[in-house]
Amino acid sequence: AQSVTQLGSHVSVSEGALVLLRCNYSSSVPPYLFWYVQYPNQGLQLLLKYTSAATLVKGINGFEAEFKKSETSFHLTKPSAHMSDAAEYFCAVSGPDSGNTPLVFGKGTRLSVIA
């Protein structure tokens, strides 16, 4: 079975400050890991994904995440927060044989950016 734990349901940062959203996973097989962003009343947009290649993954909008197997973590970071980054962020996991299997999502972290 696979699961994802996102630490902190709400994170608040000042504009220009570092963004760090935490994600830990549990998986019995080598995982594929994803970060999605959701704006109010919209679907989910993929920020970045890890699929067993480079452990440091760069995504859209200046976000990146590092896969650390020893810590079973996949934390999302951005050096400098922008007001437009305020949204809900979801970490998700699936197995490598993932063609017909759904993603398992964390509970989400709401990011607020203060001017």
Next chain:
Amino acid sequence: GAVVSQHPSRVICKSGTSVKIECRSLDFQATTMFWYRQFPKQSLMLMATSNEGSKATYEQGVEKDKFLINHASLTLSTLTVTSAHPEDSSFYICSARVGYTGELFFGEGSRLTVL
């Protein structure tokens, strides 16, 4: 990225009526689509896996007779909420994969309000 489109984006209906939500893959064929439900300020809950040409696979606790899923073609899956009640009010999101890349592409979501 691949495009998944949902319609309608918002629907309001009276209690006891049925509502159909369409999910289309616009630029790729999807043999499998996933339907999620999201309550306010909560994560995505997988409802069912929709398979083209066969019966959907429902998650435990999801009433298959209430949430009818039809996947009649490689680009269209529909979710019909039958005899809707106010507790069915929610945000419904569909998703699909392109090949075996692991990532899911999401529709824009459909907000259902049952009066």
